[in-house]
Amino acid sequence: METIIILHILLVFMIIGSIITIEIKNMLSAVIAIGSVGFILSIMFLFLGAPDIAITQVIVEILSLIILIRSTINVDNVSIEKKEEHVLSNRTTLIFVGVILVFAWFAFRSLPPFGEPLMRISNYYLNNGLRDVGATNFVTSVILDYRAYDTFGEAMVLFVSISGAFAILRRWKREQHKDFLRIDREH
């Protein structure tokens, strides 16, 4: 019961941090506010008894904060000018969200209710994990033995996304861009 009260207080702080992130004008303050949301999330994982996820959340949050601060600290961080938004993009977003909500309604209706067959599969892992795998950390035995194929897919997702990032940031494109900016400056 106390845990649930603490979780609700932390949730309120997370919502406040998200609203500050959206509404504040200064870029650096927005980055710090979104960092506070991530750190509160890791504390929530600790209260829910998931130290693996809490460690990962803290570490990835530190990395993303470093990258965000480094990329916004030299930018003119006074305010963002409001541009005219394209009407079609808003409508397309709304239509896609609506379609996803309709399909999600039908999909979630066919699922069993929340927590109904209580921990049936996890009980199998807890009872047989030590015998099957031999690892005492059951989270590792699930993600790298029972569900190793999913982990393989996640590693490939990271590989493909970083290959895409390098395709965008490749050198000859940058050189061209530099020349373009220099010509623009001379005029």
Next chain:
Amino acid sequence: MKKKKNSGMTFIVKNITNVMVGFMLVFGAYIVLYGHITPGGGFPGGVMIALAYILITLAYGRKVVESMVSGMAGSIADDFGALAFLILGLIGLWFSGKFLFNFLPKGTPFNLFSAGSIILYNLAITLKVGMSLYIVFLALSILQRVVTEVEK
């Protein structure tokens, strides 16, 4: 680490970096190697090792860290990690007919060399995640340097 006077941040930041980097690398290696016994694993350990190199980048500048692990070496290690995961899965397929099968002997629980090939999977994920995040940070810092040079 080489000490260069006119690059990177101030004296205080450099000294604290000298003290901290060793601890960060050792703790990252501990989290990876004991990932099947205590909480942790390849992903947080790999990010922690990448963060140690990113700390050197922030304190000393890009040239010092590229003399330790160049961008090309990081890229090769990244590809090697992804390939190692695939090859370990194929070895499991060859031994038992199931992809990603745990082919090594299980050992006694709570020992370092237990749980079969999970420790090898963790090492492959460490190379993959750590080196890829490190080279992404290098690429971003190069891009930012180009932008600031153009603005000057």
